[in-house]
Amino acid sequence: MTSPGLSVVVLAAGQGKRMHSALPKVMHPISGRPLLSHVLATARRLGAARIVVVVGHGAEVVRRAFPDPAILWAEQREQLGTGHAVQQALPQLPASGIALVLYGDVPLITRETLAGLLSVAGDGALALLTQEMEEPAGYGRIVRDRQGCVTGIVEERDAAPAERAIREINTGILAAPVSRLAQWLARLDNRNSQGEYYLTDIIAMAVADGVEIVTRAPRLGHECQGVNSKADLAALERRHQMKQARELLDAGVTLADPARIDIRGELACGREVAIDVNCIFEGAVSLGDGVTVGANCIVKDATIGANTAILPFTFIDGATVGANARIGPYARLRPDTTLADGVHIGNFVEVKASNLGQGSKANHLAYVGDASVGRDVNIGAGTITCNYDGAAKHRTVIEDDVHIGSDVQLVAPVTVGKGATIGAGATITRDVPPGGLALTEKKQVYRSDWARPRKK
Secondary structure, three states: OOEEEEEEEEEEOOOOHHHOOOOOHHHOEEOOEEHHHHHHHHHHHOOEEEEEEEEEOEHHHHHHHOOOOOEEEEEOOOOOOHHHHHHHHHHHOOOOOEEEEEEOOOOOOOHHHHHHHHHOOOOOOEEEEEEEOOOOOOOOEEEEOOOOOEEEEEOHHHOOHHHHOOOEEEEEEEEEEHHHHHHHHHOOOOOOOOOOOOHHHHHHHHHHOOOOEEEEOOOOOOOOOOOOOHHHHHHHHHHHHHHHHHHHHHOOOEEOOOOOEEEEEEEEEOOOOEEOOOEEEEEEEEEOOOOEEOOOOEEEEEEEOOOOEEOOOOEEEOEEEOOOOEEOOOOEEOOOEEEOOOOEEEEEEEEEOOEEOOOOEEEEEEEEEOEEEOOOOEEOOOOEEEOEOOOOEOOEEEOOOOEEOOOOEEEOOEEEOOOOEEOOOOEEOOOEOOOOEEOOOOOOOOOOOOOOOOOO
């Protein structure tokens, strides 16, 4: 549901020098997605009618990564502080309603926390998200009077010793009426140790104007943690992964070790699902009831049917697997692969852009590419579909109940008819009729007078 009076301004212009990377800071990933992506998703869940992203360093890289036409962009060409950044977004905001200011490098802020903040900003108040911290170093401090009312925010560089002892810090996230925000931003100056236009200076202006300052705290302690270094990025990644692991455990999924699973997208699990250690799930993955995933597997953009076993060291990418199948160990399923119920794909077997019918098997050392395979087909060890002629891909058709011996080459385009058998070592270049046996006959030669070369 869209909230017509809500505009969200996301500050994403920082270079992130401590990241030691040419990549804009907000483009570094958490859980497989850019930091900024998480913030934008939360803004959308709030129902924001308008989202304005303020970019600066690497602006074009950021814009290209988010082609959504609903996102409005503003550019901060010079890095002159947070207040200056919000000033760049003002022309994109309506004259009325509420503006919520978020940060592109604070990815784990939740919808629930922000909804609570917005609920107290709707009556003309300035709503401020603050947090008590044991170690507040580096943060702006919330200054209150004897009655406990907020009177301002002082940045640490400008703070007196008594102010530095304050443990309540400014998270930077605030919500205010757009009309008031515009007035306060117009009055900002840069008379401070950094020579910047601080957004936090509007708090004292609001107090002077008699506007109520209301504070709220985040629901979870880590929500407002930002990313300024690779160490910060790694720490938030672990927090986020543990949160997702706890959600899986609460839903009844068995995890061998909650600290050794990475979900880099959306993972949906049925009942009685079990996942071993060091597994990575990317994109949209669905695991049906009773699925087991062995150690060290990667599953990306895949649907796995009920009671299927994925054995260790298997890589599945863009595939659909039916029920009661057995995949791996050391198997690879590539995009556009569809396996029916009861299919077995064994160790060192690769399947690409192919469909295998119910009960078919390729148990070891095979390549099946650009193929249509029927039911109850057995593909022997060392068998490959030769699908590429150097210029174009060609399709192999293997009909039901075919038995293919070891070390067979099927040179596409070719069709093997229903019930046919292909002898070991055959190179099939022409269509094989249904039934019967197809071979490439070779004479075995024995030479009794031959001597193996010996090292001198």
